[in-house]
Amino acid sequence: MKAAVRPFHREDLRQVLRLLGALNGEIEAQLLDALEDALAAELDAPAVLTELGGRVIPPGLWDELRGMDEAKEIIERRVILPLAEPELAARHAVAPPKAIVLFGPPGTGKTTFAKGIASRLGWPFVEIEPAELGAEGAERQAKLLADTFDRLLELPAAVVFVDEVEDLASIRQEERRVSPSITNEFLKQIPRMREAAHHLLACATNSVGLLDPAFLRPGRFDYVLPVGPPNDEARAAIWGRYVGEITDEPVDIGVLVTATPLFTPADIEWAARKAAQRAFEREHFEGNGSRATTDDFLAAITETRPTLTPEMVEAFESDTARFSRA
Ligand SMILES: Nc1ncnc2c1ncn2[C@@H]1O[C@H](COP(=O)(O)OP(=O)(O)OP(=O)(O)O)[C@@H](O)[C@H]1O
Ligand SMILES: [Mg+2]
Numbered sequence: 632m633k634a635a636v637r638p639f640h641r642e643d644l645r646q647v648l649r650l651l652g653a654l655n656g657e658i659e660a661q662l663l664d665a666l667e668d669a670l671a672a673e674l675d676a677p678a679v680l681t682e683l684g685g686r687v688i689p690p691g692l693w694d695e696l697r698g699m700d701e702a703k704e705i706i707e708r709r710v711i712l713p714l715a716e717p718e719l720a721a722r723h724a725v726a727p728p729k730a731i732v733l734f735g736p737p738g739t740g741k742t743t744f745a746k747g748i749a750s751r752l753g754w755p756f757v758e759i760e761p762a763e764l765g766a767e768g769a770e771r772q773a774k775l776l777a778d779t780f781d782r783l784l785e786l787p788a789a790v791v792f793v794d795e796v797e798d799l800a801s802i803r804q805e806e807r808r809v810s811p812s813i814t815n816e817f818l819k820q821i822p823r824m825r826e827a828a829h830h831l832l833a834c835a836t837n838s839v840g841l842l843d844p845a846f847l848r849p850g851r852f853d854y855v856l857p858v859g860p861p862n863d864e865a866r867a868a869i870w871g872r873y874v875g876e877i878t879d880e881p882v883d884i885g886v887l888v889t890a891t892p893l894f895t896p897a898d899i900e901w902a903a904r905k906a907a908q909r910a911f912e913r914e915h916f917e918g919n920g921s922r923a924t925t926d927d928f929l930a931a932i933t934e935t936r937p938t939l940t941p942e943m944v945e946a947f948e949s950d951t952a953r954f955s956r957a
Contacts, residue, residue, distance in 0.1 A: 679785050685757030692750040697872045698865025702858050705957050711751050728853035729825040730832040734839035735858035738897030738938050741835040749790035758792040762808045769810035780820040788829035796834035800846040839954045855956040859947050863888050869896050873903035878922040893937035905931035
């Protein structure tokens with residue numbers, strides 16, 4: 632049977648199996664999985680992946696995401712576990728998620744979370760940018776997007792990431808960066824993604840409030856998850872990570888946490904790199920051999936403009952109350 636269906640596309644295989652299932656009564660889910668896996672292994676996945684600009688994220692990225700325990704735990708439980716343990720999920724009639732939205736201010740870790748999910752699952756990560764489709768004319772761009780999804784579905788598994796999804800699906804059409812035919816094509820492709828067993832669509836946005844509520848509906852997106860500003864504990868964990876990479880001097884993390892109330896993880900990473908640069912330059916120009924100290928970090932912090940404002944934090948909290956669905 633495997634040989635007989637070899638020339639078929641994955642979707643065709645699924646249809647064949649469904650048909651057989653209808654004819655013969657039930658086809659065992661395991662057999663279906665085994666056949667799909669066998670077929671998948673025969674497709675030239677690495678070539679397709681390269682063509683799509685995707686890559687395999689090394690395991691361990693998930694653990695490099697420090698703090699953010701709440702977001703991590705929710706994603707771990709709702710998204711990763713059912714995909715990583717499909718049999719257990721099926722036993723409890725838990726449908727594995729197919730599409731999620733991550734929202735939050737810039738630099739809070741949405742992209743990194745999506746990559747982290749890919750790294751945890753061992754699935755390749757592919758980012759698509761519908762607003763950057765390099766073709767002339769809306770119709771051709773829409774066709775290109777459809778082709779991209781065809782290719783994506785040829786991969787045995789993938790986390791498909793769409794950043795700044797408000798460009799595609801704002802409440803008001805005039806605020807979209809793409810033509811309506813691209814938005815429509817994207818909406819058409821989501822159900823196809825949902826039918827694929829080993830594909831997860833992860834969309835990210837800084838402005839969840841701009842998204843059309845119909846776009847966000849359950850049935851299209853399983854979860855709408857906040858990735859917010861790091862609290863004191865999260866900042867301590869994030870500082871701990873970067874300080875540990877940069878210096879072996881004793882650094883007072885508590886002081887850094889207090890000095891950075893409106894810093895995102897990205898701001899912390901930036902300030903930490905600045906502190907490292909200071910210590911490097913000092914040793915080069917002054918011959919003082921110490922690695923970065925608390926003072927270097929504090930000086931770097933004063934030179935870093937935090938991304939967040941109290942208004943942004945407040946807006947995020949009200950967005951969370953209004954839009955999050957976990
Ligand atoms: N929890 C974390 N621990 C350590 N580093 C983090 C954490 N979250 C994010 N970072 C780092 O911060 C940087 C920014 O993260 P990322 O690009 O994922 O943010 P984003 O929410 O996608 O931002 P944007 O909205 O601008 O796209 C990355 O370099 C990432 O490594
Ligand atoms: Mg991002």
